[in-house]
Amino acid sequence: MQSLITRSPILHVYIEAALGQAWKDGAAGDVAAAAEHALRALFAELASLIGNDAVRALYLRALHVSVLSFTRPGQASEPMDALLAEFRQNMRDRQPVEARRAALALLESLVALLVSLIGQPLTLRLITSAWRSPPAAPTKSGEKRHD
Numbered sequence: 001m002q003s004l005i006t007r008s009p010i011l012h013v014y015i016e017a018a019l020g021q022a023w024k025d026g027a028a029g030d031v032a033a034a035a036e037h038a039l040r041a042l043f044a045e046l047a048s049l050i051g052n053d054a055v056r057a058l059y060l061r062a063l064h065v066s067v068l069s070f071t072r073p074g075q076a077s078e079p080m081d082a083l084l085a086e087f088r089q090n091m092r093d094r095q096p097v098e099a100r101r102a103a104l105a106l107l108e109s110l111v112a113l114l115v116s117l118i119g120q121p122l123t124l125r126l127i128t129s130a131w132r133s134p135p136a137a138p139t140k141s142g143e144k145r146h147d
Contacts, residue, residue, distance in 0.1 A: 032091030035103035062110035
């Protein structure tokens with residue numbers, strides 16, 4: 001499976017960092033907990049900017065885009081806690097390798113959607129704040145910054 005955000009490897013590094021040790025060798029339950037924690041942290045950052053309904057819509061869209069990983073993306077009217085409970089159970093029911101692949105697909109989809117909507121610089125700021133990731137490496141002198 002080709003990464004959804006291969007054009008920006010730095011974003012992939014942030015996603016792996018958000019999943020922590022679960023990304024490398026965690027059981028399915030550990031991956032589920034790490035992914036849910038990353039989602040909740042990012043949703044908290046986003047909710048203050050765009051509101052809970054828009055956060056839920058972004059989440060459902062990311063689930064839809066990563067449909068290879070999730071069979072039932074949920075309904076727009078469901079509360080976020082119910083949607084995340086379904087996600088957590090879906091992840092726990094998988095083999096660890098498949099849980100990691102599904103978590104990565106979902107987070108990649110969500111980050112790719114954010115990049116397409118608000119651009120990479122703002123997305124990097126949001127995920128850095130939400131996931132406590134280290135700041136991105138400085139740009140090369142010939143690259144334009146879009147801050």
